[in-house]
Amino acid sequence: MGKKIDVTELILRDAHQSLTATRISLEDMAAACAEIDKAGYWSVECWGGATFDACIRFLNEDPWERLRNFRKLMPNSRLQMLLRGQNLLGYRHYEDTVVDRFVEKAAENGIDVFRIFDALNDIRNLQRAVTAVRRTGKHAQGAICYTISPLHTIDGFVEVARKLVDLGCDSICIKDMAALLKPQPAYDLVKAIKAECGKSVRVQVHVHATTGVTMVSLMKAIEAGADGVDTAVSALSLGPGHNPTESLVEMLDGTGYETSLDRKRLLKIKRHFNNVRARYKEFLSNITGVDTEIFQSQIPGGMLSNMENQLKQQKAADKMDAVLAEVPKVREDAGYPPLVTPTSQIVGTQAVFNVLMGRYKVMTGEFADLMLGYYGETIGPRKKEVIDQAVKQTGKPLITCRPADLLKPEWQELREAALALPGCNGSDEDVLTAAMFPHVASKFFSTRAEGPKNLGTDPEQAAPPAQEAGKGPSPVRTPITYDVRFGGNTHRITITPA
C-alpha cells in the first residue's frame, strides 16, 4: 500500500470554465454526479465566481439551487468552492458582515471546503473569509497564487503559507492558474512549506495544463510530500484546462503513491462528459495544444487576446509589439502583481493605454486603484511617480490599511436594493446574488420562473446524452424544470424524482 494522494475533481467547475466558457448546465452534469460521488475523490469542486455568474447570465439557473442540487446528488462528497477572499464572487471588496453572511449561506446550502485566495496574495483580504469559514466548522483552505517575477521566490511563498496557517487555515493550496509551476519549483515549494509549517499541514496543488509541464510538476509535488492534487476527468482536460484525472491514477502506478479512485467509475464519468462536450462544441476552447510562450512573455493567453482586441478596436493592431514590451514595465511599476483576474486585465489595459496615449497620461480607474492600494498590498514597491499621477487623476488618497476597513456596514442597503427587484424572493441568498452581480441579477430574477436553459446542442450522428443518461436510474432527486426547444416551439418540462 502506497501513500494515499487525495484528489479534487474539477470537472464541475474549473474544467468547464476553462474549456467550455462555463456554459454547461446542471442538467448536463446531473447524470454523472452519482458516479462522481462514489469515485473516491477527496473533494469535488463545483461552485465559484464564473459558474455563479454564468448561471444567472446565460443559463437562467439559480446558482444556489444548483448548489443544493449538487448537495443532494452527491451526499457523500466534500463539495468545494473557490472564493475570491473579500471579493466573494464579485468584482469589488465587500464589507465584513456581507462576507460572513455569504460564507454562512454557502455552508448552509452545501459547501464543505472553501478555497480562498486573493489576486495579490494580500493576507488581509483573506482574513475575514477564513474566520467566517472556521466559525461554520467547514474546511478553510488558504490558497497562494503562484506566479513568476523577479520578486517572487520560494521563501516569499512559504511566508504566505506560514501566514495562512497562522490565520487558522485547515490546509494550504498552491494555485497555479497560468501553468507556470515547473517541476523543480513545485518540488522545492512543497518541501519548503512542509519544512516551515510542519508535515501535518495539508498541502494541495492546483495547476492548469496550458504549458505542458505541470503533470510532471504534480509528480514532483507528490514526491515532495504534497497531500492532494487537482485534476479533471479527461473528457474536459488539457489545453487551458487541467491534467486528466485518469492519467494521474495511472501515472502513480508503482511509485509508492496511489489515489483512492475507482477506474471504472472514472471511465463512466469520462464517457458522460465526452457526450456533453460534443453538445457544447460552440463554446469549446479552440486551444487544444500547449503554449510555453508565457514563460518568456509573462503574459497569459487570455490577457494576450484581450489586448489584441483592444488594439484592433482602436485600429492600432500594429502596436502589439510595443504593448508586449510595455506590459513588464507596467507590471514592475505596479509592484509585480501576479497576472491573474483581475490584475491581468488591469495591467494589460493600462499597457494598451500607455502605448496609445503616452505612458500613464490616462489611467483606468482600476489601475489607479491598484496603484493607490485599494486592491491591497503588492509584493514589490509601486512607483512613486505613478502613485502621484494616480492621486492627481482620481483625487483619491493612497491607502495602506486593509481595503475593507474603509467600507461601512452595507447589508441593510444591499438587502433593500435586492428586495426592490421584481422577482427577488427575499432570501439572504437572493440578496447575495444581487449584491455580487447587481445588473445581471436584476434580469435573472425577472426571468427565473421560466426555468433553466440548456445551451448544448445535439451533434449530428451522436446520441444525445439525455437519452444515454435515461438508460440508468435517474439521478434527479428534486423537481427540475427545463425549457426544451423543439420544432420551433418551447416546451416547459419538469422532471420529478421517480
Place this chain on the structure above:
Amino acid sequence: MGKKIDVTELILRDAHQSLTATRISLEDMAAACAEIDKAGYWSVECWGGATFDACIRFLNEDPWERLRNFRKLMPNSRLQMLLRGQNLLGYRHYEDTVVDRFVEKAAENGIDVFRIFDALNDIRNLQRAVTAVRRTGKHAQGAICYTISPLHTIDGFVEVARKLVDLGCDSICIKDMAALLKPQPAYDLVKAIKAECGKSVRVQVHVHATTGVTMVSLMKAIEAGADGVDTAVSALSLGPGHNPTESLVEMLDGTGYETSLDRKRLLKIKRHFNNVRARYKEFLSNITGVDTEIFQSQIPGGMLSNMENQLKQQKAADKMDAVLAEVPKVREDAGYPPLVTPTSQIVGTQAVFNVLMGRYKVMTGEFADLMLGYYGETIGPRKKEVIDQAVKQTGKPLITCRPADLLKPEWQELREAALALPGCNGSDEDVLTAAMFPHVASKFFSTRAEGPKNLGTDPEQAAPPAQEAGKGPSPVRTPITYDVRFGGNTHRITITPA
C-alpha cells in the same frame, strides 16, 4: 551547467504521421528546416515506412528525393530514419542482400542514424540491418518495442537491450508506440539497462502522448540516466502524437538536466507548423485529448477502430464486446506479441474471425504465419492446437529458424521487375521503391514526372504559409517542381535557388 539531455525532433516524420495521416508535403516542411537545423537537436527524424509510402501513394513525391532535399536543407543535422528490421519499410521480410542495399542507399542519400526495430523484438530480425549500418559507418540504434503483458518484464527488456548491444548497436532506444510506459517502469527500465549494459551505452526514450502520463515518464527516465528523448514541436504534438519539445525544455529548468535547444528557434518552428497544421485540417486526427483505457484493454486505439469497422462491414457491430474479450485470448495463444503494426492488425482481425466464425475455424494467412514462426519468435509459447490448425489450413510447416534464412537471393529478380515498370529510372533507389511497394510504385513511376502534389488547403482567414515562408530567405537549395491547382487549372511551377 546541468547534464545535457539529447533531443530527437519528430515533427518531420512520426509527429505528422501520427497527427496528419502522413500527408504533409516537403514543400510545407522545407521553410522550417533551416531553423530545425540550427535549433540544437541531437538528431532529426525525417524518414520511415509511412512517410515513404505516403510520398508515392498520395503526394507523387519521390521519397529518395525528399531525403536528398532534407540532407541539403539540414547540412548540420543527424538525419534519422525508422527501419523495420528485415521488413525494411515494407510489409514482408526481404532477403539479406536487399537489406544491405537498402541501408547503403539510405546512408548514401543522407541518413545518419538508423533506428531499427522488430515488432516481436526478435533480435534475429534486426541482425542483418544492424550489421549493414555498421558497415556504412553510420549510427545503428537498436530499438526495443515496449509493451505490457503477463510475460513482459523489466528483466526481459534488459535482456533484449543486452543482445542489441552485443549485436554492435551504437545506442538503445526504448520505443513506446502506444504510450504504455508509465513513470516508474520508465525509471526502472533505464536504470536496469544502464546497470546491465554499462553507463556508457546511450539510451534514448521514444514515447507517444496518448495516455497523458509519458511526459512524466520522460522525466523519470532522465532521472534514471537516459541520454536522450524524442519529442515534437508543440504545433504537431499530443493526442496520438508526442510530448511537446518546448515543454520538455521548460520542464527541465532547475532540475540539473538541460537540453541544448534554442527557445527562439523552437518558437519559429512552432509558428511555421501551426500554419501548416491549419492547411491539413482535413487530415488532422480528431483525437486531441488523452485515453487511458488501453492500460486495461491492452488494445491500442487504432486497432479498436479497425475491429469496429470490420464488424460493421459484416453487420455484426453488436459483437464488439465479444471481440474485446477475445483479443486477450488470441494474444495469449499467439505468445503475447506486442500489439503494434503489423501484429495489432493480425491479432485484431483474427479475434473478429473467431467471434464471427468460431474460434480458429478460419485463420487469416497472416495469423497462420505468426503462429508458424514466419514473423519470428514470440516471447511466450504459442498454443500447440492453434499451430496444428495453422499447419492444416495452410499446408506450411512450423519454422524455428530466422525467417529470412528461408529466402533466396532476390535482388536480380526485383531489379528486373522494377525496370519493366514504365517510368522507372533504373537506379537502385527505384528498384528498392518497387521492391517495398510494388503496386503503388508502379503507378508512382508513371506519374512521377508531373511533380509533387500538395494536399494542404489554405484555411480561410489565415495567410498561406507559402507566402509567410517567402518573407525570409528561401531555404530551397535545389530546383523543386510543384503542381499548383488554381482557378481549375493545374500549373507546373519549378522553384530554383536564388
